Amino acid sequence: MSNSNSLYINPYSLRVNGANREVADSQVSESLLFVLRERLGCTGTKNACTEGECGSCVVLVDGVLTCSCLVLAATVVGREITTIEGLGIAESADEKLLDERGGLLPVQQAFVDEGAVQCGFCTPGLIVAVHDLLEANPNPSEGDVREALSGNLCRCTGYGRILAAVRSACEQMRSPL
Amino acid sequence: MSCLQAAVSAVEHTSVVIDTKERSRDRGVGADVSRPDGVPKVQGRFAFSSDLWADNFLWGHTLRSPHPSALISNIDIGPALAFGGVHAVLLASDVPGQLNFGLDHQDQPVLAADQVRYVGEPVALVAAEHPDIARRAAEAIVVNYEVIAPLTDSEAASEAPPMHPDGNVIRRLGIRHGDLSLTGEVVVEGSYEVGMQDQAFMGPESGMALPEEDGGVELFVSTQWLHVDRSQIAACLGLAEEQVRITLAGVGGAFGAREDLSLQVHLCLLAQHTQKPVKMVYSRDESFLGHVHRHPAKMCYRHHADRQGHLIKVEARIVLDGGAYASSSAAVIANASCFAAGPYKVLAAEVEGLAVRTNNPPCGAMRGFGAVQTCFAHEAQMDKLAAALGMDPVELRLLNALAPGDRLITGQVITGAFPVAEVIRQCAQAPSPVLPPTNDYRDLPGGSGRTTKAEDTVRGTGFAVGFKNLMFSEGFDDYSSAACRVSNGVATITCACAEVGQGFVTLAQQIARTELSVDEVILAPAQTVTSKSAGSTSASRQTWMSGGAVQAACRKVREQILSDVGAKWDVSPDGLVLRDGMVVCIDGQRQASLAQLTAEQDYEADVVFRHVPTQTLDENGQGNIHVSFACAAHRVIVDVDPDLGLVRVRDITTAQDVGRILNPTQALGQIEGGIAQGVGLALMEEIVLDDGLVRNNSFTDYVIPTTLDMPEVTIAAFIEEPEPGAPYGAKGIGEPPTISSSAAVAAAVRDATGLSLERIPIRPYDIALADH
Numbered sequence: 001m002s003n004s005n006s007l008y009i010n011p012y013s014l015r016v017n018g019a020n021r022e023v024a025d026s027q028v029s030e031s032l033l034f035v036l037r038e039r040l041g042c043t044g045t046k047n048a049c050t051e052g053e054c055g056s057c058v059v060l061v062d063g064v065l066t067c068s069c070l071v072l073a074a075t076v077v078g079r080e081i082t083t084i085e086g087l088g089i090a091e092s093a094d095e096k097l098l099d100e101r102g103g104l105l106p107v108q109q110a111f112v113d114e115g116a117v118q119c120g121f122c123t124p125g126l127i128v129a130v131h132d133l134l135e136a137n138p139n140p141s142e143g144d145v146r147e148a149l150s151g152n153l154c155r156c157t158g159y160g161r162i163l164a165a166v167r168s169a170c171e172q173m174r175s176p177l
Numbered sequence: 178m179s180c181l182q183a184a185v186s187a188v189e190h191t192s193v194v195i196d197t198k199e200r201s202r203d204r205g206v207g208a209d210v211s212r213p214d215g216v217p218k219v220q221g222r223f224a225f226s227s228d229l230w231a232d233n234f235l236w237g238h239t240l241r242s243p244h245p246s247a248l249i250s251n252i253d254i255g256p257a258l259a260f261g262g263v264h265a266v267l268l269a270s271d272v273p274g275q276l277n278f279g280l281d282h283q284d285q286p287v288l289a290a291d292q293v294r295y296v297g298e299p300v301a302l303v304a305a306e307h308p309d310i311a312r313r314a315a316e317a318i319v320v321n322y323e324v325i326a327p328l329t330d331s332e333a334a335s336e337a338p339p340m341h342p343d344g345n346v347i348r349r350l351g352i353r354h355g356d357l358s359l360t361g362e363v364v365v366e367g368s369y370e371v372g373m374q375d376q377a378f379m380g381p382e383s384g385m386a387l388p389e390e391d392g393g394v395e396l397f398v399s400t401q402w403l404h405v406d407r408s409q410i411a412a413c414l415g416l417a418e419e420q421v422r423i424t425l426a427g428v429g430g431a432f433g434a435r436e437d438l439s440l441q442v443h444l445c446l447l448a449q450h451t452q453k454p455v456k457m458v459y460s461r462d463e464s465f466l467g468h469v470h471r472h473p474a475k476m477c478y479r480h481h482a483d484r485q486g487h488l489i490k491v492e493a494r495i496v497l498d499g500g501a502y503a504s505s506s507a508a509v510i511a512n513a514s515c516f517a518a519g520p521y522k523v524l525a526a527e528v529e530g531l532a533v534r535t536n537n538p539p540c541g542a543m544r545g546f547g548a549v550q551t552c553f554a555h556e557a558q559m560d561k562l563a564a565a566l567g568m569d570p571v572e573l574r575l576l577n578a579l580a581p582g583d584r585l586i587t588g589q590v591i592t593g594a595f596p597v598a599e600v601i602r603q604c605a606q607a608p609s610p611v612l613p614p615t616n617d618y619r620d621l622p623g624g625s626g627r628t629t630k631a632e633d634t635v636r637g638t639g640f641a642v643g644f645k646n647l648m649f650s651e652g653f654d655d656y657s658s659a660a661c662r663v664s665n666g667v668a669t670i671t672c673a674c675a676e677v678g679q680g681f682v683t684l685a686q687q688i689a690r691t692e693l694s695v696d697e698v699i700l701a702p703a704q705t706v707t708s709k710s711a712g713s714t715s716a717s718r719q720t721w722m723s724g725g726a727v728q729a730a731c732r733k734v735r736e737q738i739l740s741d742v743g744a745k746w747d748v749s750p751d752g753l754v755l756r757d758g759m760v761v762c763i764d765g766q767r768q769a770s771l772a773q774l775t776a777e778q779d780y781e782a783d784v785v786f787r788h789v790p791t792q793t794l795d796e797n798g799q800g801n802i803h804v805s806f807a808c809a810a811h812r813v814i815v816d817v818d819p820d821l822g823l824v825r826v827r828d829i830t831t832a833q834d835v836g837r838i839l840n841p842t843q844a845l846g847q848i849e850g851g852i853a854q855g856v857g858l859a860l861m862e863e864i865v866l867d868d869g870l871v872r873n874n875s876f877t878d879y880v881i882p883t884t885l886d887m888p889e890v891t892i893a894a895f896i897e898e899p900e901p902g903a904p905y906g907a908k909g910i911g912e913p914p915t916i917s918s919s920a921a922v923a924a925a926v927r928d929a930t931g932l933s934l935e936r937i938p939i940r941p942y943d944i945a946l947a948d949h
Binding site: 007027029034037041042043044045046047048049050051053054056083084085088104108109111112113114115117118119120121122123124127143145146147149150151152153154155156157158159160161162163 | 211212214215216218219220221222223224225227228230307308309376377378379380381427428429430431432458460461617619620625677678679680842843845846849850851852853854875876877881882883884885887889890
């Protein structure tokens with residue numbers, strides 16, 4: 001990339017999934033979604049509408065569910081960003097849990113087991129959104145779940161298996177392995 | 178639905194209701210096996226076609242026409258070339274091979290040269306070091322257009338001056354069946370309309386092309402049919418097919434929209450010109466302009482019946498708006514026409530089908546492929562007829578339901594399984610859910626808008642049945658190919674079938690486990706370099722066609738293994754079986770491990786699998802043009818706020834003809850997902866056109882069902898009547914859920930409101946501003 005164009009800005013650092021990541025050769029107009037995907041290799045965060053309607057790009061910024069397509073990357077310097085790659089229990093001290101679940105969160109395992117994944121493009125955003133919901137409310141009603149996930153579009157499943165997966169994850173979290 | 182219970186009292190229970198947890202616990206056919214790509218997908222590690230990366234790659238961008246119809250007098254690319262970081266700006270004159278492409282008919286320019294025929298038609302390409310530079314450079318290209326008044330009325334198109342050198346009529350076909358002088362004592366008529374639906378897959382068009390040293394190109398792309406992409410790309414690039422090497426990149430849904438080329442040739446052209454890897458990712462607004470849509474339809478119907486309700490004659494005129502280019506319109510109008518009378522016996526039929534060109538966006542394949550549009554019309558007609566006869570609508574459908582041995586309006590006799598009456602009975606007799614009045618705003622029309630009180634709503638129930646063909650029809654040489662190798666007890670399946678989310682990757686592994694008694698099955702990437710064509714992932718055909726190819730390849734390998742072992746043991750191969758990873762002699766004396774046998778020697782086989790040949794239609798629209806059929810029924814309950822025209826779907830119950838279930842959870846997922854697309858078409862999804870301009874090409878303005886719009890789907894029954902000729906008797910199941918669900922939702926809203934509602938999607942003002 002050439003730095004001759006004045007739209008490029010000075011290098012900065014983002015804190016992503018607990019690590020400081022240098023962002024170089026970036027244009028000021030780049031969204032957090034773009035920087036995550038194209039500059040930091042975090043392609044698990046998806047790009048389906050880039051206007052905050054579909055939820056495929058959601059990440060946590062200081063623990064708040066955020067459409068990364070609507071945030072300029074340079075405005076979240078110093079904030080704690082968690083993407084789909086940062087979820088899971090890959091770094092859990094509990095090796096028994098790691099073995100049994102292969103590093104997956106209960107909600108991730110439930111999505112696989114219940115058939116909530118088809119093409120999978122909406123899946124990372126949904127996993128982040130469900131994770132955020134269950135952190136705040138481990139025992140949501142059906143209506144709570146539907147409302148919390150209404151900002152995540154899925155075109156393959158009709159949502160039936162996704163809702164089943166959320167129910168299953170809630171049960172598992174109440175009575176862990 | 179009052180006479181419903183009487184109508185369904187004498188039920189033959191040929192169906193099997195499957196408890197997914199009770200099914201076989203092995204991981205073969207019929208088992209509830211999880212997707213092999215499920216774990217990487219939930220971790221965000223699965224690479225979609227928009228996730229590709231290469232050293233020093235460039236970003237491609239497409240300049241598109243802002244006009245539905247215009248002549249191009251001049252293009253100045255100078256301003257684009259002046260941008261720093263721009264590596265190529267290409268026009269139609271840079272296309273080295275065939276200038277046009279197309280699925281059936283090569284009528285669509287790779288890049289517009291002297292004329293544009295729809296909004297969004299590609300005019301120029303840019304490759305640059307940053308996507309924003311590519312976009313801004315493309316916008317800087319100066320195109321001088323001489324705007325022409327667009328042709329946007331499909332009904333006027335056939336008589337209008339040609340807007341394309343091939344004329345405005347893509348296909349006109351007539352079906353004349355039986356004694357057309359027959360008339361019925363009861364006659365009902367209606368005019369129906371279906372809006373333009375978008376497939377709205379989540380993963381936008383994207384891919385990466387890399388130049389190759391031999392002058393060829395390597396392409397990673399999301400598509401539904403690798404080999405038909407390859408032949409079109411090679412022709413446009415002036416290359417041999419072998420010089421275009423395509424690998425399927427992760428596909429974020431398809432639903433028909435990836436059957437035509439979008440950015441494939443463009444990416445390859447840019448890679449060839451720059452000699453660098455080039456990546457393109459459409460934005461959502463561009464995606465809406467960059468692929469074909471479901472055809473808008475205008476349909477006039479007249480049904481004749483006798484006093485007892487037997488259908489005597491169906492007359493229909495169907496006009497599909499194909500938009501500017503042909504795509505698969507010729508096949509879509511054939512389907513719409515052939516299935517125009519629905520899954521019913523009828524003595525006589527006269528159908529005129531017409532697919533035309535206009536300056537609206539091109540239309541082609543979408544889930545249901547022509548059957549969706551006519552199902553909406555024929556099911557509305559059946560309800561009208563039931564009302565005119567004073568009959569229960571379900572009873573009327575049962576009375577006329579097609580069965581094996583009956584003839585379609587194309588004269589074709591139905592062979593194989595076709596349990597129309599059974600899907601109707603099972604769906605209709607399923608207990609209705611208890612849905613007490615609620616004041617949870619999330620269950621009310623208007624939802625979170627909190628517009629509506631429970632006491633202001635009216636409830637309605639609707640019922641509909643639909644069907645369509647499986648696989649390609651009308652004499653098309655339709656085949657799939659697959660290879661199987663077993664080495665060290667591990668099976669490797671190679672097949673170019675495009676996995677677009679439907680679950681072929683799971684089924685291929687299940688089939689190999691069942692046929693070879695192996696545990697580990699590797700599915701090689703889908704590509705064109707070593708694989709022959711698997712055909713299209715469309716027409717509900719891959720479970721049958723590529724599933725059939727995988728099954729046949731595995732069986733060939735099994736025969737070789739058993740033959741070799743039989744020779745070694747001096748027994749007939751018929752006396753040997755594969756079980757639990759062992760070759761076992763049925764005398765119980767000898768056994769050998771498959772892993773050991775295939776460590777000494779690899780076994781491999783490849784096959785080409787075809788379905789039975791089909792005919793073309795004759796001059797009266799008669800002929801055995803289809804291979805097989807599948808049907809489904811839907812019952813829908815809605816609550817409607819008539820003052821605001823808002824609808825909340827409360828329950829959907831379905832029964833579906835599936836042949837045999839190979840994976841219960843995946844089958845359920847296909848059915849729920851297909852129904853959601855039907856709900857969308859009935860109530861909210863339409864590309865809004867204004868004299869050829871697209872007014873809502875975003876997810877803000879083109880809305881699809883969310884978790885708050887979709888109710889629970891109840892499976893009344895999977896009807897398992899094995900289909901002869903299909904692997905394990907399994908039918909494709911992707912399309913039937915989308916066909917009659919829209920019609921059933923519309924019927925329920927009619928039932929609630931008393932309005933005729935002859936157009937979908939039903940817009941709030943169709944209800945609120947109607948003359949009550």
